[in-house]
Amino acid sequence: WNTYLNLEGEFTHEAGQRLTIPGRQVTHLGFWLRHYAGASGDVIFGIRKVSDNSEIVTKRWGDAGDLGTTVTYREVEFDTPTTVNEEVRLFCRFVGPGDTFDILFCKQNTNVKADELLTHYYDASWHDLPAEDAGYRYTYAAVLEVTIQAMTDVLLPTAKAHGTVTALGETSCTQHGHCWSTSPNPTIADNKTQLGAVASAPHAFESSLTGLLLYTTYYVRAYATDGGGTVYSGEIHFIPGKLRYAYVAAYLSDALTIIDVSDLSNPTFKGE
Structure with a gap:
């Protein structure tokens, strides 16, 4: 001055x-x-x-x-x-x-x-x-911060969610994971994974989301908890549309027919 x-x-x-x-x-x-x-x-x-x-x-x-x-x-x-x-x-x-x-x-x-x-x-x-x-x-x-990344391996009845604790707060991070719901803005009161404490940042992690239903919209957020409370990432959503077993076989007119049902909204003939 x-x-x-x-x-x-x-x-x-x-x-x-x-x-x-x-x-x-x-x-x-x-x-x-x-x-x-x-x-x-x-x-x-x-x-x-x-x-x-x-x-x-x-x-x-x-x-x-x-x-x-x-x-x-x-x-x-x-x-x-x-x-x-x-x-x-x-x-x-x-x-x-x-x-x-x-x-x-x-x-x-x-x-x-x-x-x-x-x-x-x-x-x-x-x-x-x-x-x-x-x-x-x-x-x-210092403020606890967490982000979320794109879903992978979306194969019924599971999917993998990914996240990163990008910064730790003034108190110890005691829990982290993902939470999900069929309604927007899921919290730890909904379905969640619990992956334990985080000692340092950045810390990348993944969760296996289970019990998913076909063609249902799911909303997912990453979360982390310390002495100041629970913080959440932004939200992503996805719709499971694939089965774990992608092909079925059927006998049609005395011939073995292979049908791709990885997308049930559009089953595809694969040949005999």
Whole structure:
């Protein structure tokens, strides 16, 4: 940072950084601030959605009178770690009495953060400053992540599902596998495999799905569980349409006839 933005009651109420956070579990947020001219009142840190301006999470840092007259990094730890996966505004809010009791919000008057920018709120709307950046820092925890790959060996009454635990969270991964159902968005309350703990990532795995019915749509997700709960991959679906035994033989008109029934909707004559 190399200069200030004033936060007070009559003009600028909030200031911060506009950026995209890619699926991170944010735990802490902080800014460089200082007290000015006898300011008092709540100093709030938080995260807002750019899409609709709603607040995702906030936390009171304290009273402006406790900031001191020397620039200091101030930080809050959110009560609940919050996963953010969108464009947001990280903000500091102070609505002091009048226009002479301020806190000073530190910023950089040159663009030093690619694809980010300084943003501040006044006249009942947000105003972005693409050539500047806020002095901020946020901390995020590692998040358990799992993906799913294409089905293979779809032969009644079984099929193979594939997945990858791509990242481990802050606590041990105690279980993983696949879950499936004839309804969308299957969970571990439905049919599932349990493949046990995962010690490191990336970890590729496969499950054998059993008890499948012909020409029935199945929805499948990979899952993984740690101390923070169970996370799921995206969903895929498939329709079993093949039998384990692809050919049948029949005597027709005293001749042995071979018929391919790997697809019952289109049995094919193979010859005598």
